[in-house]
Amino acid sequence: MADLAKLAGVSKITISRALSDSPLVNVETRERLQELARKHGYKLNVSARNLRLRRSHTVAVIVEMKPSSGRTMWDPYPLSLLGGISQELTSAGYSVLLTTRQGAADASVQSADGLILLGQGVRQDAVRLYDKLGMPMVVWGAAGQGGDSHIVVGSDNRQGGISVAERFLSIGRRNPVFIGNPDHPEMAQRLFGFVDELADHGIKPLLLRRADFTLESGVDAVRSLHSRKVRFDAIFACSDLLAMGAIRALVELGLSVPNDVSVIGYDDTPLGASFLPPLSTVRQNWQEGGVLLARKVLALIHSQPVQSQMMATTLVVRST
Amino acid sequence: MADLAKLAGVSKITISRALSDSPLVNVETRERLQELARKHGYKLNVSARNLRLRRSHTVAVIVEMKPSSGRTMWDPYPLSLLGGISQELTSAGYSVLLTTRQGAADASVQSADGLILLGQGVRQDAVRLYDKLGMPMVVWGAAGQGGDSHIVVGSDNRQGGISVAERFLSIGRRNPVFIGNPDHPEMAQRLFGFVDELADHGIKPLLLRRADFTLESGVDAVRSLHSRKVRFDAIFACSDLLAMGAIRALVELGLSVPNDVSVIGYDDTPLGASFLPPLSTVRQNWQEGGVLLARKVLALIHSQPVQSQMMATTLVVRST
DNA sequence: GTGAAAGCGCTAACAT
DNA sequence: ATGTTAGCGCTTTCAC
Numbered sequence: 001m002a003d004l005a006k007l008a009g010v011s012k013i014t015i016s017r018a019l020s021d022s023p024l025v026n027v028e029t030r031e032r033l034q035e036l037a038r039k040h041g042y043k044l045n046v047s048a049r050n051l052r053l054r055r056s057h058t059v060a061v062i063v064e065m066k067p068s069s070g071r072t073m074w075d076p077y078p079l080s081l082l083g084g085i086s087q088e089l090t091s092a093g094y095s096v097l098l099t100t101r102q103g104a105a106d107a108s109v110q111s112a113d114g115l116i117l118l119g120q121g122v123r124q125d126a127v128r129l130y131d132k133l134g135m136p137m138v139v140w141g142a143a144g145q146g147g148d149s150h151i152v153v154g155s156d157n158r159q160g161g162i163s164v165a166e167r168f169l170s171i172g173r174r175n176p177v178f179i180g181n182p183d184h185p186e187m188a189q190r191l192f193g194f195v196d197e198l199a200d201h202g203i204k205p206l207l208l209r210r211a212d213f214t215l216e217s218g219v220d221a222v223r224s225l226h227s228r229k230v231r232f233d234a235i236f237a238c239s240d241l242l243a244m245g246a247i248r249a250l251v252e253l254g255l256s257v258p259n260d261v262s263v264i265g266y267d268d269t270p271l272g273a274s275f276l277p278p279l280s281t282v283r284q285n286w287q288e289g290g291v292l293l294a295r296k297v298l299a300l301i302h303s304q305p306v307q308s309q310m311m312a313t314t315l316v317v318r319s320t
Numbered sequence: 321m322a323d324l325a326k327l328a329g330v331s332k333i334t335i336s337r338a339l340s341d342s343p344l345v346n347v348e349t350r351e352r353l354q355e356l357a358r359k360h361g362y363k364l365n366v367s368a369r370n371l372r373l374r375r376s377h378t379v380a381v382i383v384e385m386k387p388s389s390g391r392t393m394w395d396p397y398p399l400s401l402l403g404g405i406s407q408e409l410t411s412a413g414y415s416v417l418l419t420t421r422q423g424a425a426d427a428s429v430q431s432a433d434g435l436i437l438l439g440q441g442v443r444q445d446a447v448r449l450y451d452k453l454g455m456p457m458v459v460w461g462a463a464g465q466g467g468d469s470h471i472v473v474g475s476d477n478r479q480g481g482i483s484v485a486e487r488f489l490s491i492g493r494r495n496p497v498f499i500g501n502p503d504h505p506e507m508a509q510r511l512f513g514f515v516d517e518l519a520d521h522g523i524k525p526l527l528l529r530r531a532d533f534t535l536e537s538g539v540d541a542v543r544s545l546h547s548r549k550v551r552f553d554a555i556f557a558c559s560d561l562l563a564m565g566a567i568r569a570l571v572e573l574g575l576s577v578p579n580d581v582s583v584i585g586y587d588d589t590p591l592g593a594s595f596l597p598p599l600s601t602v603r604q605n606w607q608e609g610g611v612l613l614a615r616k617v618l619a620l621i622h623s624q625p626v627q628s629q630m631m632a633t634t635l636v637v638r639s640t
Numbered sequence: 641g642t643g644a645a646a647g648c649g650c651t652a653a654c655a656t
Numbered sequence: 657a658t659g660t661t662a663g664c665g666c667t668t669t670c671a672c
Binding site: 321322332333336337340364365367368369370371372373 | 649
């Protein structure tokens with residue numbers, strides 16, 4: 001800036017003002033100086049600005065990246081979430097600092113202006129840990145997770161469960177089964193919605209606990225149902241992969257989907273859509289979730305009032 | 321630091337040295353000061369340090385995040401790549417700045433110490449654009465892509481193609497088909513390897529161009545082969561999804577896999593492994609790729625000699 | 641509408 | 657082994 005100032009015959013501060021579009025500086029001068037800066041390939045020193053402004057203009061995103069439990073690492077979802085986050089923060093002039101749990105102790109994370117936690121669903125301890133940092137923080141997950149201490153954005157899992165129950169009821173199913181892991185807060189919400197809605201109609205679903213969200217796990221679940229001679233005519237699986245596994249096992253057992261057993265999955269993955277038969281499922285909008293997460297941290301950072309928010313889910317009825 | 325210094329009765333610089341584990345300062349003092357800092361919740365101001373040190377300790381990762389062409393956005397791969405990158409950079413004390421193309425013009429990206437380009441495969445213009453920034457840059461992609469102007473890390477797609485050809489030859493296939501998009505540099509390499517190896521045995525495969533890497537696209541490809549009455553006994557599909565679609569279509573046409581037609585996919589997605597029948601495929605190690613990308617930028621940043629590197633792929637023979 | 645001065649928090653260079 | 661000085665590049669006072 002000093003160099004540009006000398007070149008243009010003005011002072012440093014005028015350059016600074018011109019480049020930040022300050023109305024304090026004459027329009028012509030402003031444009032002249034901006035042109036000059038461009039011509040000379042001037043680049044703002046972000047560290048210097050941040051030092052002076054006492055903020056980093058950075059939001060750290062902490063992702064659970066363990067390739068475990070058939071989730072996170074391998075699922076498409078965190079990336080679309082990241083896409084939404086990145087899009088929104090970038091257009092607000094903020095940077096996205098990507099970290100895993102290991103890197104979260106790093107100074108650069110600590111000096112971020114805000115924090116977004118992704119895929120920490122099962123690990124409430126982690127949430128509490130970051131909470132102590134005392135910085136604006138938003139978590140992706142289930143409603144009510146961790147109390148009021150921080151903002152949560154997620155899709156309305158409870159409503160998702162309800163919509164599946166409604167569907168089963170409307171097509172006259174009386175013996176539904178839930179496959180999933182209720183230890184996971186998001187899944188628990190789906191289960192609660194499912195159970196409550198069915199209870200209103202005097203139906204109590206069977207809960208089949210499965211920790212993995214893999215195809216094999218779905219196959220296994222149905223086989224175990226069969227070997228226990230359980231009577232069932234509908235399955236709500238907590239992931240598309242589980243649902244596809246379930247369908248495969250059903251077909252192998254000579255049962256027809258959806259005639260004998262109706263199956264609904266969760267997530268609306270591209271794969272479920274092109275499965276044979278095309279999978280019915282509950283869709284959540286990851287991209288939008290990312291955008292929302294970003295907006296909430298920004299609001300927190302700017303000390304604006306913020307509330308947790310659950311996004312509506314859509315039941316996509318295809319052929320199962 | 322000034323506060324800590326006053327508290328401890330030493331000078332600022334001693335604090336600075338103690339906290340950065342400088343051997344210049346007495347071990348006891350060092351530990352005492354570190355303890356003091358911890359107790360008082362001192363946090364290093366990263367901006368100030370970076371300003372002083374005239375570097376940002378940051379590497380920008382630019383991801384092509386368009387949810388197009390059945391790739392990138394929805395595929396698991398960029399995330400595992402990111403996992404590897406993040407892991408390696410973090411442990412080297414660098415931060416990962418995540419951006420999309422839109423955000424790449426941002427000042428914070430420009431003041432990064434290095435650049436990693438992901439999923440820019442098809443868009444060579446993009447690579448050239450960033451090249452102009454003149455910062456240490458590493459690209460994920462195919463060998464030789466864009467000349468010597470920058471470092472490329474990728475899996476050895478050519479070798480991947482060769483290994484598939486070898487497999488087909490070893491089981492006596494004489495009429496192989498390639499399904500994929502040769503406009504994509506990485507796919508082109510697979511095709512070249514495939515074609516060259518087969519040519520050594522007097523076989524010329526049929527090229528079936530498909531732009532999308534979706535299941536439908538695979539189905540469609542096989543149907544078109546059939547309707548054109550083409551004789552074929554082996555398919556090399558450029559993605560697992562394509563391969564699965566192909567197999568589905570083959571089965572529908574009453575052909576047996578692998579008896580009538582052998583099929584090999586690419587990527588070794590978890591889904592292919594649990595497909596029925598389990599999919600044979602070419603595996604590439606994304607995580608390791610990420611680590612490698614990170615190491616190369618770091619080396620470039622530290623002005624060490626760096627070379628492009630292609631990672632070996634593994635042919636995973638399952639049931640197709 | 642423009643400028644001068646001051647200082648954000650840190651560390652390299654040079655004393656001591 | 658520790659301290660002093662100076663300055664990284666920027667922007668917010670306050671003055672003109």
